[in-house]
Amino acid sequence: xxxxxxxxxxxxxxxxxxxxxxxxxxxxxxxxxxxxxxxxxxxxxxxxxxxxxxxxxxxxxxxxxxxxxxxxxxxxxxxxxxxxxxxxxxxxxxxxxxxxxxxxxxxxxxxxxxxxxxxxxxxxxxxxxxxxxxxxxxxxxxxxxxxxxxxxxxxxxxxxxxxxxxxxxxxxxxxxxxxxxxxxxxxxxxxxxxxxxxxxxxxxxxxxxxxxxxxxxxxxxxxxxxxxxxxxxxxxxxxxxxxxxxxxxxxxxxxxxxxxxxxxxxxxxxxxxxxxxxxxxxxxxxxxxxxxxxxxxxxxxxxxxxxxxxxxxxxxxxxxxxxxxxxxxxxxxxxxxxxxxxxxxxxxxxxxxxxxxxxxxxxxxxxxxxxxxxxxxxxxxxxxxxxxxxxxxxxxxxxxxxxxxxxxxxxxxxxxxxxxxxxxxxxxxxxxxxxxxxxxxxxxxxxxxxxxxxxxxxxxxxxxxxxxxxxxxxxxxxxxxxxxxxxxxxxxxxxxxxxxxxxxxxxxxxxxxxxxxxxxxxxxxxxxxxxxxxxxxxxxxxxxxxxxxxxxxxxxxxxxxxxxxxxxxxxxxxxxxxxxxxxxxxxxxxxxxxxxxxxxxxxxxxxxxxxxxxxxxxxxxxxxxxxxxxxxxxxxxxxxxxxxxxxxxxxxxxxxxxxxxxxxxxxxxxxxxxxxxxxxxxxxxxxxxxxxxxxxxxxxxxxxxxxxxxxxxxxxxxxxxxxxxxxxxxxxxxxxxxxx
Numbered sequence: 230x231x232x233x234x235x236x237x238x239x240x241x242x243x244x245x246x247x248x249x250x251x252x253x254x255x256x257x258x259x260x261x262x263x264x265x266x267x268x269x270x271x272x273x274x275x276x277x278x279x280x281x282x283x284x285x286x287x288x289x290x291x292x293x294x295x296x297x298x299x300x301x302x303x304x305x306x307x308x309x310x311x312x313x314x315x316x317x318x319x320x321x322x323x324x325x326x327x328x329x330x331x332x333x334x335x336x337x338x339x340x341x342x343x344x345x346x347x348x349x350x351x352x353x354x355x356x357x358x359x360x361x362x363x364x365x366x367x368x369x370x371x372x373x374x375x376x377x378x379x380x381x382x383x384x385x386x387x388x389x390x391x392x393x394x395x396x397x398x399x400x401x402x403x404x405x406x407x408x409x410x411x412x413x414x415x416x417x418x419x420x421x422x423x424x425x426x427x428x429x430x431x432x433x434x435x436x437x438x439x440x441x442x443x444x445x446x447x448x449x450x451x452x453x454x455x456x457x458x459x460x461x462x463x464x465x466x467x468x469x470x471x472x473x474x475x476x477x478x479x480x481x482x483x484x485x486x487x488x489x490x491x492x493x494x495x496x497x498x499x500x501x502x503x504x505x506x507x508x509x510x511x512x513x514x515x516x517x518x519x520x521x522x523x524x525x526x527x528x529x530x531x532x533x534x535x536x537x538x539x540x541x542x543x544x545x546x547x548x549x550x551x552x553x554x555x556x557x558x559x560x561x562x563x564x565x566x567x568x569x570x571x572x573x574x575x576x577x578x579x580x581x582x583x584x585x586x587x588x589x590x591x592x593x594x595x596x597x598x599x600x601x602x603x604x605x606x607x608x609x610x611x612x613x614x615x616x617x618x619x620x621x622x623x624x625x626x627x628x629x630x631x632x633x634x635x636x637x638x639x640x641x642x643x644x645x646x647x648x649x650x651x652x653x654x655x656x657x658x659x660x661x662x663x664x665x666x667x668x669x670x671x672x673x674x675x676x677x678x679x680x681x682x683x684x685x686x687x688x689x690x691x692x693x694x695x696x697x698x699x700x701x702x703x704x705x706x707x708x709x710x711x712x713x714x715x716x717x718x719x720x721x722x723x724x725x726x727x728x729x730x731x732x733x734x735x736x737x738x739x740x741x742x743x744x745x746x747x748x749x750x751x752x753x754x755x756x757x758x759x760x761x762x763x764x765x766x767x768x769x770x771x772x773x774x775x776x777x778x779x780x781x782x783x784x785x786x787x788x789x790x791x792x793x794x795x796x797x798x799x800x801x802x803x804x805x806x807x808x809x810x811x812x813x814x815x816x817x818x819x820x821x822x823x824x825x826x827x828x829x830x831x832x833x834x835x836x837x838x839x840x841x842x843x844x845x846x847x848x849x850x851x852x853x854x855x856x857x858x859x860x861x862x863x864x865x866x867x868x869x870x871x872x873x874x875x876x877x878x879x880x881x882x883x884x885x886x887x888x889x890x891x892x893x894x895x896x897x898x899x900x901x902x903x904x905x906x907x908x909x910x911x912x913x914x915x916x917x918x919x920x921x922x923x924x925x926x927x928x929x930x931x932x933x934x935x936x937x938x939x940x941x942x943x944x945x946x947x948x949x950x951x952x953x954x955x956x957x958x959x960x961x962x963x964x965x966x967x968x969x
Contacts, residue, residue, distance in 0.1 A: 255315045266322040273323055277330075280316060283309040284337060291344055306345070310352030317356035321363050331357065331366040335374055343381050354378060354386055358393045368397050369410065372417045380428040391432070395439055402445050411446065419454055427463040434458055434466060438473050441552070452555040459566055459586070464575060471582045474552055475589075551593065553586070559594040563587055567601060581618055588622035595630045602626070602639045609642050611656050620659070624666045633673045633731060640667060640674050648683065654691040661686065661697035665704055672728035677712045680705060684717060745935040746928060 262269045287305055313334055320327045334357050342350065357374075360366050375390040398414065401407060421433035437455055440446040458470035511523035556562050570583045584605075591598055605626075608619050620643070627636060647660025661683065668675050686698040702717050709727055710718045718724075729735070 259318055262319050280312045306349040310349045313353055313356040317359040320365055331360050354389055369413050379432045399445050430466050449555045452552045453557055471586050474586050553590050553593055560596050563590045563596055563598055585622050588626040592625040595628050599635045602636055606639045620663045627667050627670045654694055658693035658697050665701045672708050680712050742932040742936055746932050
């Protein structure tokens with residue numbers, strides 16, 4: 230069918246070319262085109278020509294008239310808006326015919342955005358957003374246009390454009406980060422932020438802060454751009470940047486207002502539990518459609534639970550985050566902001582906010598800004614407004630890298646102005662607490678005379694003052710007990726503790742906590758050694774007496790040892806008989822016998838050590854001795870039953886059995902001692918090798934667990950002692966009551 234060209238661009242021709250595409254028929258035609266795109270190509274071309282003629286007519290009217298709403302422009306504007314939305318909806322089905330639609334809508338908004346009627350402007354913005362969401366046009370191409378639309382003075386359009394930019398960037402980074410596209414979009418926003426025009430810079434700053442708070446653009450470039458906004462020529466942008474840096478923790482805890490309804494319900498109900506029945510019903514019960522709905526609901530609940538768990542872990546973590554942490558040039562940032570603070574004529578609240586940002590930057594990065602402390606000294610007065618904020622900033626700006634001479638005038642002024650007898654009690658409590666916090670960061674600020682004067686406030690009748698003074702005593706018991714009087718020292722952990730000198734740094738020669746790991750490994754090895762010793766002792770005690778014919782199978786040295794053992798046993802028996810008959814001897818004789826026995830024990834110990842030294846031979850000899858002892862032990866096991874059954878054997882044979890048993894024990898003992906020495910040498914060699922090795926992740930996890938256990942034990946010990954003391958007091962009271 231040949232294509233029909235539209236007549237001239239007149240309202241009558243435009244209305245005639247619409248045909249069946251009247252405004253009330255557009256939704257029906259849109260549904261039909263989505264179902265059958267090829268069958269309605271001609272109608273689409275007619276409506277597209279109608280849209281072009283309407284755009285041309287509207288531009289002609291806007292050029293002739295002062296306002297676009299004069300004459301019949303209202304009807305043309307309404308029809309143009311409806312056609313723009315209709316074509317945006319069906320654009321994915323006709324990519325070739327409507328490839329110039331984004332340029333037409335964008336060009337109309339770019340040239341005549343301020344002169345368009347509010348309704349038409351909103352419809353055109355919605356149509357352009359729809360084309361971006363359908364990925365017909367990229368966000369990078371329309372980013373500048375949406376930024377310009379936020380400053381034309383239309384609140385609805387400004388809100389629509391802002392939410393579209395934020396949601397599009399969030400969706401783009403939801404699954405993975407696209408650094409190339411993110412960098413292009415960031416460059417556009419940075420250009421608007423650095424511009425001198427306040428309205429555009431404010432909108433760009435708002436978008437950057439929102440994306441950073443939602444952790445979408447959580448990188449150093451965005452952080453430094455937000456921090457650089459503190460130096461913007463506009464005071465409003467500067468105040469907004471300082472407020473964001475100070476109130477980041479509070480802003481981070483706010484809920485996302487534009488999240489989906491399912492996510493909001495899951496976030497508002499953190500106590501969501503999944504049961505096995507719900508999982509079973511979602512997978513095995515109901516029709517296919519109901520299963521699909523249940524599984525989708527189950528997935529939403531699982532996502533919400535994971536989100537809640539991630540948030541709880543982040544909140545429970547001890548790591549503090551602030552955008553000031555990622556500053557590339559923290560020293561330059563603090564110096565520039567301090568110079569602006571000295572020159573600015575802003576109101577007092579703004580100057581206090583700038584002062585707090587500077588103090589927080591100094592404390593986070595351990596900067597040295599010596600002019601900052603004399604500046605604070607001018608405002609440190611008890612009657613000063615927001616004096617507690619100033620004192621908190623002074624405490625934050627103190628660290629061990631600042632020379633004590635620079636902070637000493639400020640410290641003395643705090644003590645002289647707040648802590649004296651004529652001050653109010655709450656002022657004294659605040660002063661003592663500030664002194665304690667400064668001394669915790671810079672212990673060299675305190676001297677002995679001043680500390681003894683401040684400690685006397687522990688006897689105050691005001692609870693806040695006495696608690697503050699006692700907390701100061703507790704602090705110096707840990708860091709420098711020598712400055713306290715003897716009665717205030719108590720039982721310090723380290724009586725010789727002293728604060729580090731200025732510039733003194735402790736360099737760690739090894740991994741902190743590695744000694745705990747070594748102790749745990751050595752205790753485990755000792756436990757295994759004890760178990761092996763217990764096992765060996767059980768084996769030794771299980772050895773029975775030797776048979777009478779085993780002495781012929783032994784070597785000459787073993788036989789000599791056995792004969793010597795026989796003689797010693799006979800002498801011991803004889804001495805026992807003599808001791809039994811001489812029971813009526815004096816105490817002096819018993820004492821001499823005890824001394825002789827001790828000397829004999831010493832000689833036996835020496836003999837054992839000599840024997841162990843003699844038996845420290847090669848591994849082959851040790852193995853042979855062990856094998857021989859095992860064979861002899863097996864012979865003893867076989868012959869022990871026969872020895873028990875034959876009760877009519879002579880006493881000499883029984884002594885021979887006992888001597889054989891003792892000799893074999895001595896030989897086995899010597900071989901075991903030699904084996905233990907060899908194992909100890911190998912362990913020492915292994916431990917010396919392990920000192921220079923690199924610790925793995927498991928070792929570091931083990932060190933962390935050991936530190937936690939040590940901390941828990943240290944904290945639980947006073948509680949246990951307190952309970953024991955309380956129980957002892959109760960027992961004493963009961964005893965006294967029973968006596969009465």
